[in-house]
Amino acid sequence: MADEFILETEGLTKEFAGFFAVRDVALKVRRGSIHALIGPNGAGKTTCFNLLTKFLKPSAGKILYKGQDITAMAPADVARLGLVRSFQISAVFPHLTALENVRVALQRQHGSSFDFWRSKSVLNQFNDRARELLNDVGLSEFANTPAVEMAYGRKRALEIATTLALDPEMMLLDEPMAGMGHEDIDKIAALIKRISAKYTILMVEHNLSVVANLSDIITVLTRGQVLAQGHYSELTKDERVKEAYLGAGHA
Amino acid sequence: MTALTDDTLPVTPRAMRDEMVVFVVMALLLASVPFTGVYPFFVMQALCFALLACAFNLLIGYGGLLSFGHAMFLGTAGYCSAHALKVWALPPELGIPVGIAAAFVLSLITGYISIRRQGIYFSMITLALSQLLYFIYLQAPFTHGEDGIQGIPQGRMFGVFDLSKPTVLYYVVLVGFLAGFLLIYRIINSPFGEVLKAIRENEPRAISLGYRTDQYKFLAFVLSGTLAGFAGALKVFVAQNASLTDVHWSMSGEVVLMTLVGGLGTIFGPVVGAFAIIAMQQYLASFGQWVTVIQGSIFVICVLTFRRGVIGEIAHYFRRSL
Amino acid sequence: MPETATADAPAKTAAGGNILQVRNLEAWYGESHILHGINFDVNAGEVVTLLGRNGAGKTTTLKSIMGIIGKRTGAVKFNNQDIIRTTSDKIARMGIAFCPEERGIFSSLDVRENLLLPPVVRPGGLPLEQIFDLFPNLKERLNSQGTKLSGGEQQMLAIARILRTGASFLMLDEPTEGLAPVIIQQIGHTIARLKKEGFTILLVEQNFRFASTVADRYYVVEHGKIIDGFSNAELAANMDKLHTYLGV
Amino acid sequence: MQALYAQLLVGLINGSFYALLSLGLAVIFGMLNIINFAHGALYMMGAFVAYFLLSLGGINYWWALLLAPVIVGIFGMILERTMLQWLTGLDHLYGLLLTFGIALIVQGVFQNYFGSSGLPYAIPDQLKGGLNLGFMFLPVYRAWVVIFSLVVCIATWFLIEKTRLGAYLRAATENPTLVRAFGINVPRMITLTYGLGVGLAALAGVLSAPINQVRPLMGADLIIVVFAVVVIGGMGSIMGSIITGFALGVIEGLTKYFYPEASNTVVFVLMVLVLLVKPTGLTGRAA
Amino acid sequence: QDKTVKIGALSDQSGLYADLGGPGSTLAAQMAVEDSGLAAKGWKIDIISGDHQNKPDIGTAIARQWFDVDKVDVIVDVPNSGVALAVNNVIKEKNGVYINSGAATSDLTNAQCSPNTVHWTYDTYMLAHTTGQALVKAGGDSWFFLTADYAFGAALERDTTAVVTANGGKIVGGVKHPLNTPDFSSFLLQAQASKAKIIGLANAGGDTTNTIKQAAEFGIVKGGQKLAALLLFLTDVKAIGLETAQGLNFTETFYWDMNDQTRAFSKRFAAKMKSSAPPTMVQAGVYAGVRHYLKALEALGGNPHDGVKVVEKMKSMPTEDDLFGKGEIQPNGRTIHSAYLFEVKTPSESKGPWDFYKLVGTVPGDQAFTPLSESKCALLKK
């Protein structure tokens, strides 16, 4: 059933001058699920994301999104299909305010983005929605703060709000919790949980408690290849996963 | 290329009101020039360069693209308008569009070639293209090589306005400038302008939001080039000649200087910068040999002490965007 | 190259003696006043952790000690020498090494060059083999461009390169960010070992669980001030307070 | 055919000037991230210093070859210390404008005192005369220029790419604060490097004094072409600029033979083509 | 009658032409005013100077402002053909007086002539004509051209070719080089290979001096070929040095060491120059032009502030001064006076810092300049 899986890859491979960062990965992401991609550092998770969102060209393999082959598409077009990513190193528009950051994303769907002859006050129609989104990630008091002046954790939150603004069908989150305080982690985790009702989420995360609590299914990647797949409870028992990722000391 | 515009302030409704006030003041001041005894030719020349600098600023200040070949639009439009007026004997209201159209076509071509290059390479490829064009114009018969096209008739606009009358010409140029300025202001504060700023800030992020960023940069390039062409077409009426100076790389450099002196990425900065530089050139002309030294010192002082430019510093002081 | 000088332990101050004293440290980014009087001490051979919420000023504290915040006042004494006005290159030469939170991997250098970049300031740094034992990924990717490493690998590289310099006082800003659990455990072991070898470590951590496995003492930073401090032994008793401070 | 050999050789000679000049620019850009528009003016100063050494101090060409780069290098270091230093971390544009301003000042001052038509500088006696190669008459001085510049280019390349210095410099360009926090006196290193780059320009100036007029504007005419060389080679790439420098000299030489009118333009055509195919120049890193 | 006059010396004060015009031209104009003795007769004569930076639009802007704001009556000098032609239009429009000395283009008195303009000193036609004719007559009957690839170079080459072939010489080849070429060795090799007796340099400024310098390096003159520079000034020779420039042939209309009058003037002039240089022919032309202009005003009894009227008066009076001797201004605005072919001395022949030239031949004015019959000037059709 094509509809069951929103995203599928077959034999996805990326080679950098003889080094295989991703090798022959077959990934199936179920619609509406939170799918976690974990693995030791350098396993190829970010590279996978880059391949899926077309920021890198695959050396081999095929990517199907909603049954459509997107292997040869341009990155912006993939985003337009509703497959949107966040970045591992936080990516915001530093000199725009938080509100403007979100608005830029909202504006894209509106289709007036090439209108250079219109006043930008037409964009005010997005303000309410933007505030709502900021509120969701706990940034409502920072609406008029330029992103550059925000602490790191808040930038991450802002980035998520911006991604949400696109109302994507599927979100790829690369370490959304990295560098956040505990409080924020809980907040964002709750947020992800909440939005997962509407969106499919593929997420890379090293924070195990987050992975454990949130994800429906987990794929473990090592050295570019899929090592195992399953639920958190199953994987913690898997010796290979323990050795490669969790570490001997893991309870 | 973020360090250039680090001080950009978010535009609030209050800021926009400030800007409108300043604009009205500027327009009134300029409109009253013929009654003040200020030499109108000087102001007209400055207005043309101000428009050019504003067009250039659209690309660098809001698109983050430093073009080092903007003189090619100025010069091309100038040559084409001049040719249309002198050889084809078109009236001014048609001569100007000819120049603008030429700049438009040129910006389509050069934009297509250059827009995908990044940072310094973008600057260099625009420089290379403008140098190529310079050599072409040096050879092409219709430009009359280093002599330039001289003695261009100013004619009557729409058959009524006699442009050889300084005051009439002045108001025509002023209207042209204000129209161009308002258009640029509108572009900056349009939905398109917002996206442009976002791209300048973080291009990969903009792509990941689904923007085909090359298309936005291309449009910005074409708008900027065409408006620069408008400045070039107006300038023909003021200088009554079209020469290689306008396509030389040092002219491109001068535009950068004007914008920088006034304040990169500020709305009124390029206007102030253009007036300052043109005034300086006029005034220094009598200093003879020391011109280059003085000009050089101004560059140095400007970069070292008020990097935000005149308007940039003022705006920063009041925490407003201007 | 002194990479081979394994035997020499880093120059120690009198065991347990006070190696770093921070008094009334204030710091500014441009106009904004970030630190409002930080006071704390680090004793030689200790691992001290700064805890605090996002934006509390932890990173700023480390940077101020390192001398890379433009405007700072107060007193920072390292080995009884006041370094508040000293430039960062001299501070580094005195034996303080800093691993920044944004990692600071150089994209124009390959991994090997990145690793060998910081000059050895005194004998006693870890030899390369040991570093590769700790971080096997690095050995494999020695010739790739620094910033082409994965996020976690960059973090490893950032830590690795200061281990070789022989500096005896390490400041690590969130060293576990973005690392897989296996590696975090390894870093924990490394810190323990470095401590045994006489290094002093000042740590900034969000990952409280990790911090609690390595630290001797904690300070809590809030709004640019140290608001509390306790030792590992007092940890259990202070859990409630920590909860309110950090929301753990 | 013989004429062609001659053109190739002559092209190589010009190439060695391009290589030396673009090398200095590449060092300064690649290491300090400054687009040194004053390069042409400093090249000119090199030639002038050689002239002064000879006419005022009676110091001959060989000493000038050593002294002029040192003197101009020191001048460059003063510039760096007093002005360029304040621009670290800012956009390229500011460095470019500042050095452009400096170039105007230097050129203006020289023009005021020495006029624009220039001063003569004779070829040193040891290098006078020429070799008859059969297909052409090769002035000994030109042969010397090629060999000497090759040696200097390779030595500089070695210094930058094969010693630690290069790594420090590149790292310092990206993040001076951090490199400094590793214990390296970044400001001093940068000053010295700028001095080196400027010294290379001055060296080229001394080399060219006997061939070209010692004129205040001698560098201004050349600088844009040299920029193009650096861009084609890939901004900041040392080897790239050396090779492109020599190659461009040859290509230009051939153009001068087959289609002389285009010999000034060919470099820009080349630049556009190269950038279209390789967006960061032949060997450049991403900007 | 109004006895106030304002003279504007518009020149390149800092660029390529600053040495041959520039501040020296302003000085020449000042000396002309002093020597006229008009101040003693109640005239008030002011001089202002400007730098056109070799840019036509700066030149025209200054000119326009001088007329509109500063009430200038006459603009003098203006080297650089492009600027000179642009300024020509402004002066015609404003009905001022234009005494051009620095520009080479013969268009000023030909296709683009104006009733307000007098062109002193030299032009391309004269240069080509004198040099070409004299050299062919001296046996230089095969020519190879090194031509700057723009209108000015082309005009020089065209005019010289006409003279050379008319006198029985032939052109064996040529190469067009771009403006501001730093290195000429490629072109010189081609010239050398052509075996032409004369290598004609149809270029200017730095291009010419570099060619000459590099020609010496490649042993061109030693190999028996001669260089003929079609446009060269005293200051250029100084810059190249006699060692390199010796034997070079070219034309000028004024040289400081021609006779007692020129020497006396040059001595006074050099004393006031920062560089102690004697006047170039362009500066001499400014002096002579201003002197003649003032004579015309005096003859008119006052300044009518009417350019056409003054220029008509100037044309109606024969010219005579210490520097160019006797001459006249033709109806098209061209000043006619003798032209001289010089050869550069060898270092051993030279006796002083500026002792550079040997006189090789003299061409009377009526033969040196464009014959009126060939002129396309509209003023002649009346």
Ligand SMILES: Nc1ncnc2c1ncn2[C@@H]1O[C@H](COP(=O)(O)OP(=O)(O)OP(=O)(O)O)[C@@H](O)[C@H]1O
């Ligand atoms: N552009 C590139 N060129 C060369 N090698 C690369 C490139 N990008 C990634 N790599 C290599 O591919 C491997 C996988 O990197 P990737 O960023 O996908 O890891 P990751 O799983 O996201 O790790 P982390 O958890 O540390 O972020 C790494 O070893 C990295 O060095």
Ligand SMILES: Nc1ncnc2c1ncn2[C@@H]1O[C@H](COP(=O)(O)OP(=O)(O)OP(=O)(O)O)[C@@H](O)[C@H]1O
């Ligand atoms: N470059 C800067 N300019 C202005 N303000 C800054 C800058 N860097 C940090 N700040 C501000 O300084 C405060 C303290 O920042 P700091 O980085 O020290 O926090 P932190 O405790 O390390 O937080 P985190 O856990 O998020 O890293 C924050 O409010 C932040 O917004």
Ligand SMILES: [Mg+2]
């Ligand atoms: Mg990753």
Ligand SMILES: [Mg+2]
């Ligand atoms: Mg921090």
